[in-house]
Amino acid sequence: MNDRTSGPERAEREELARLLPAPAERDLPPGRHLHHRETLMRLIDQDGARTSARPRLLRPAVLLPAAGLALGGVLLTTLAVTGRDGVPAPSAAGSHARAEAPRGAAVLLDRIAAVAAEKDEQRVGDDQFVYVKTLQSENEGRFGGPVKLTGPREREVWMAQQPGPVIHVGLIHEDGSYYPIEVGVPDGETAVGYPAGLDRPTYRWLASLPTDPDALLQRLTTEITRDQDRRDTPAKDRDRAQDTFDAIGELLRETLMPPKTAAALYKAAARIPGVSVDSDAVDAAGRHGIGVARDNTRTGDRTTWIFNPTTLEYLGERTYLTKDTSLGRKGTLINKSAVLERAVVDTLREKPSAGKTSTEKASTEKASTTT
Structure with a gap:
């Protein structure tokens, strides 16, 4: 493929190429892993110094976001709605309420976007399923009460890709049991199905989103x-910046993303005010990474998207309290997750074959051995 970039964009790509090491025959030792993270942080700081700085609500454990629990009825699933937990390592990086993300976060997100854009695209058929395997620690405490974290446990989801309204949305495998994700309505009324969209992000729908960051932000809004x-939803419970950050986080977690869409989402996130850099965050698999974070001032917690500091691959997410609340003391971990594998399969309950490389398995396994 011809490289059409030039000027500042080419310089940015070349700087990124120098930053990221070439693929190795064997895993990096821990010392080199730390070196790459520190190098990345120095580059972000240097870039920020050259340019003047410009001015969750707890989610359910089911894949569909809380926003999707009402569309022509009620989304019914046999999986209980819960929160999450873990051991926090709060970052010293603060939250900044400016016209867009602080320069350091914007630089990091631009680098992540550049890497995402260069990935090979994996086509997904309308009759196929997106398979994602994760580790998740969740809050099983009573609603509004103290956090009660579970240990990391494996979760698998299969999501239908049909573009039209779908009643059988997908399947979850957790704690040794399978739980169907289905659209239903109370009192035995006829189910109308769930369309592709923000609350059921199929690959085709994701590929249809604008790739211009500003247009994408407007679409999400x-x-x-x-x-x-x-x-x-009452006006007091709405926060455009936080709601957009949460929506992008939902899309990153359990989908298979077209490269151009992923790049646009990261660039769009760089335009959200209050986004900051978390220099060291740990996912549910124990992998250390560099984070993109935002404080939710409504709920008093911080959510961090975690990336491999060497490859800039998305690893997972964590949320912890930034102040004392009814859930616990400041620093209490509310949830954490780790993506272990993403792939395309032909049927429900099918798992990626050992001979077929899934989109993230190799890189996430390498990341886990370098920590």
Whole structure:
């Protein structure tokens, strides 16, 4: 493929190429892993110094976001709605409420976007399923009460890719049992199905999103506002910046993302005010990474998206309290997750074959051995 970049974009790519090591025949020793993270942080700091700085709500354990629990009825699933937990390592990086993300976070997200854009695209058929395996530690405490974390446990999801309204949305495998994700309505009324969209992000729908970051932000804002209007969400519970950050986080977690869409989402996130860099964050698999974080001032917690500091691959997420609340003391971990594998399969309950490389398995396994 011809490289059409030039000028500042080419310089940025070349700097990124120098930053990221060439693929190795064997895993990096821990010392080199730390070196690459520190190198990345220095580059972010240097870039920020050259340019003047410009001015969750707890989610359910089921894949579909909380915003999707009301569309022509109620989304029914046999999986209980819970929160999450773990051991926090709060970052010294603060939250900044400016016109967009602070320069350091913007630089990091631009680098992540550049890497995401260069990935090979894996086509997904409408009759196939996106398979994602994760580790998750979740809050099983009573709603509004003290956090009660589970240990990391494996979770597998299969998500249907049909573009039209779907009643059988997918399947979850957790704690040794399978739980169907189905659309239903109370009192035996006829189910109307769930369309592809922000609350059921199929590969085809993700590929249809604008790749211009500003247009993408506007599209996400429109979709979020529509959902909130439908649910009569009070104005005091709406925060455009936080709601957009949460929506992007939902899309990153249990989907298979077209490379151009992923790059656009990261660039869009760089335009969200209050986004900051977490220099060291740990996912549910114990992998250390560099984080992109935002403080939710409504709920008093911070959510961090965690990336491999060497490859900039998405690893997982964590959320912890930034102040004392009814859930616990400041620093209490509310949840954490780790993506272990993403792939495309043909049927429900099918797992990626050993001979077929999934999109993230190799890189995440390498990341886990370097920590």
